[in-house]
Amino acid sequence: MIIAIDGPAASGKGTLARRLAAHFKLPHLDTGLLYRGVARALLDSKASLDDAAAATIAARVLKISSLDPVRLKTKGLGEAASRVAAIPQVREALLALQKDFAHQPGGAVLDGRDTGTVIAPDADVKIFIEASAEVRAKRRHKELVAAGENIRYEDVLATIKSRDTRDSGRSIAPLIPAKDAVLLDTTHLDIEAAFRAALSIVEAARAGRGRS
DSSP states (O other), X not given: OEEEEEOSTTSSHHHHHHHHHHHHTOOEEETHHHHHHHHHHHHHTTOOTTOHXXXXXXXXXXXXXXXXXXXXXXXXXXXXXXXXXXXXXXXXXXXXXXXXXXXXXXXXXXXXXXXXXXXXXXXXXXXXXXXXXXXXXXHHHHHHHHTTOOOOHHHHHHHXXXXXXXXXXXXXXXXXXXXXXXXXXXXXXXXXXXXXXXXXXXXXXXXXXXXX
């Protein structure tokens, strides 16, 4: 069973994907970490985030096993990853890696921005997570403050809106719901309520496919 979960930054897709993966005992991939990994490699080598050639090389040598979520979730790297993700050659270089993960025996859970439209358009379940930009900014601001970051809510909101514009407006694999995705708005849901809603969506899809 392949479960594809997409949505904008801080919508809750990562948390829900991890919970669903644990529930169904499936491997999980946060596809955004791949782009963060490429951005991190560029920053470490002092290369420009707009250097398509350097970014493509970094993408081609990237391995999922080398991704460190703690190191890649640092301040500012999300914005850098969004810039790198807009480079068509980078997306092409990472495509096979993500497709192989999704279609491994038994299936997988993937979350990102194009898992249901590009990576696994044949996914058994597609969920598109939504939430208002203001609520998402509050969630992200709370996370950053808890991690010791000194940052204003207004700055987080501006960054999220900027990422939304870039992700939805790029020419390659824009952030849009798959035509057959189920929309889940988490604006007014806590994580437990959101997980129950997501689990119901998956179970309904499984029932419709004979619980495969």
